[in-house]
Amino acid sequence: MGVLKGMFYVFLFLDLVSIFCFFFNKGKIASNKIVFNAIGVLTFVLCFMLFSYYPNNNLIGKFIASIFFIFGVAGVMLKEKNFLYARLLLTVVIVFSTLRLFIIQ
Incomplete structure (x- = not known):
């Protein structure tokens, strides 16, 4: 298994866990400050990876x-x-960043 494929599975797992936290039981899990901030850090990591994915030109x-970073x-x-709206916006950013990084080449 290549490094890129391994990273894809790790980020896919983290994305699914964060989306589950957002929408299971009306977001009661994600309303915890630590869990929400962890999902926010995941979002920023994905946005930074997406930003560094593109060449400067x-x-x-x-x-x-x-x-995506602003969203x-x-x-x-x-x-x-x-x-x-916070849950929906972060979910959209997480899903589209992951799709762009790993699926759409």
């Missing part, structure tokens, strides 16, 4: 990665105001 790719920051900041 690919401005459109860097722009898309920056938009991730907005999702973490929305936790106190509207937890539903």
Whole structure:
């Protein structure tokens, strides 16, 4: 098994666990501050990996990665105001970042 395939399975597992935490029992697990912050760190790691995936001359790719990063920051900041939108926004960022990193080549 290659390194990329191993990383894919690790991040897929982490993504599924975080989405399960977000939506199981109406997000009671993810409403814990430590769990939510851990999911936020996972989101930022995925966004940083996506940003570093694109070469410097690919401005459109860097722009898309920056938009995902901004949505991730907005999702973490929305936790106190509207937890539903925070969960949805972070889920979208996690799913699309993982898809772009590992599936769409």
